[in-house]
Amino acid sequence: MATEDHNNGGTTSEVQKSKPKPITPSELRSEFSHHDPSIARINNGSFGCCPASIIAAQERHQLLFLSQPDYYFFNILKPSILRTRRLIQTLINADHVDEVSIVDNATTAAAIVLQHSTRSFFSSTFQRGDAALILHYAYGAVKKSVEAYISRAGGHVIEVHLPFPVKSSSEIVFEFEKALQMGKANGRKIRLAVIDHITSMPCVIIPVKELVKMCRDEGVERIFIDGAHAIGNVKVDVKDIGADFYTSNLHKWLFCPPSAAFLYCKMSDEVSDLHHPVVSHEYGNGLAIESSWIGTRDYSAQLVLPEVMEFVRRFEGGIEGIMKRNHEMVVEMAKMLAEAWGTELGAPPEMCASLAMVGMPACLGIQSDSDALKLRKHLREWFKVEVPIYYRAPVEGEVDPITGYARISHQVYNAVEDYHRLRDAVQKLVQDGFTCAHLSK
Ligand SMILES: Cc1ncc(COP(=O)(O)O)c(C=O)c1O
Numbered sequence: 001m002a003t004e005d006h007n008n009g010g011t012t013s014e015v016q017k018s019k020p021k022p023i024t025p026s027e028l029r030s031e032f033s034h035h036d037p038s039i040a041r042i043n044n045g046s047f048g049c050c051p052a053s054i055i056a057a058q059e060r061h062q063l064l065f066l067s068q069p070d071y072y073f074f075n076i077l078k079p080s081i082l083r084t085r086r087l088i089q090t091l092i093n094a095d096h097v098d099e100v101s102i103v104d105n106a107t108t109a110a111a112i113v114l115q116h117s118t119r120s121f122f123s124s125t126f127q128r129g130d131a132a133l134i135l136h137y138a139y140g141a142v143k144k145s146v147e148a149y150i151s152r153a154g155g156h157v158i159e160v161h162l163p164f165p166v167k168s169s170s171e172i173v174f175e176f177e178k179a180l181q182m183g184k185a186n187g188r189k190i191r192l193a194v195i196d197h198i199t200s201m202p203c204v205i206i207p208v209k210e211l212v213k214m215c216r217d218e219g220v221e222r223i224f225i226d227g228a229h230a231i232g233n234v235k236v237d238v239k240d241i242g243a244d245f246y247t248s249n250l251h252k253w254l255f256c257p258p259s260a261a262f263l264y265c266k267m268s269d270e271v272s273d274l275h276h277p278v279v280s281h282e283y284g285n286g287l288a289i290e291s292s293w294i295g296t297r298d299y300s301a302q303l304v305l306p307e308v309m310e311f312v313r314r315f316e317g318g319i320e321g322i323m324k325r326n327h328e329m330v331v332e333m334a335k336m337l338a339e340a341w342g343t344e345l346g347a348p349p350e351m352c353a354s355l356a357m358v359g360m361p362a363c364l365g366i367q368s369d370s371d372a373l374k375l376r377k378h379l380r381e382w383f384k385v386e387v388p389i390y391y392r393a394p395v396e397g398e399v400d401p402i403t404g405y406a407r408i409s410h411q412v413y414n415a416v417e418d419y420h421r422l423r424d425a426v427q428k429l430v431q432d433g434f435t436c437a438h439l440s441k
Contacts, residue, residue, distance in 0.1 A: 366404030
């Protein structure tokens, strides 16, 4: 693998420069003044957000490129990507910058890791019928990637059932252990585990460190953590977690524009066989370098991390302070909503990051994924609230089960009124005797 010149591309100590001026409430409003003011936006989870000062920094990069593309290509692009990689290296506690690649998004990172396993089947390092383990609540696109890259190569896929609502992380550890043991029961080899750090829907923090250790103890060779929602939302320490691969989007909770993500690959002999799915001039020079040129395109979203680090430093406690306040606020708002609606949270506070699942009144009659989607649309169109809704199939024998959960989020731009609007909208629907059966497609 090609290694980097450590004198290029700035240093990580840049993030420790003198303290910037704290952001004022009016500056904060102006940073997000491009948000549609009519919408109570409590879905930061899907697409994240990007402050105006970061959009401006991105535009500066775009203009710099357009003003003299050749100069930009030869002198600016690679050192700027290296700078982003160094900042990520520090943020996630990776040993070496060569372990960090910048890619478009978590979907691309998953393709890189899974294609690597496909090649292991083709080279007979893995045998037909060897297994990959994945959570039942894995993100849909990642599940499809497992189908495309593992099942089609002859691999067997084991899905770990997870309880929801969930009362403690030990329930997850228990189910995972059960699936591992059952998977191995007839001598099957489990070669790869794909584990979410924060599941998307329903949304809970997964005890990744414990699960990685369990996989290691049971001889699972490759462990990939899908932390799409993690960086800027929970602490990410890749050495402490101990997986082989870890990805997180930078555009969800770390204020980067769409789209940018990192893929961490622990240094090992195998790593030199990891490749970007888009092959270009840098093929064979190590994943981080391959990823830094995948043809002519706009790389600007990957390059504004220094400005993002400056932005977060304007908040008390920096990114840790933001994460702490987001968590506290989302839990407070979730409890307020659950109390108003007479329901419960889908997970205890310690399993919520800046996202929380709140049970919705059973009388709304959410009976399918399609009902959940229609209700979400109704809330958007009639009440101007943007919030994803999860449908949970009732278990036999349950009385008045909660079948719908709102996935609320909190980010620095949110105000208590956003949650009051959701509370009041749902209460009005209940008072009016509304049920999902009233909604057409
Ligand atoms: C757990 C998880 N994995 C992967 C992804 C895919 O992210 P992207 O669409 O940015 O590739 C998401 C997106 O929400 C996600 O929640």
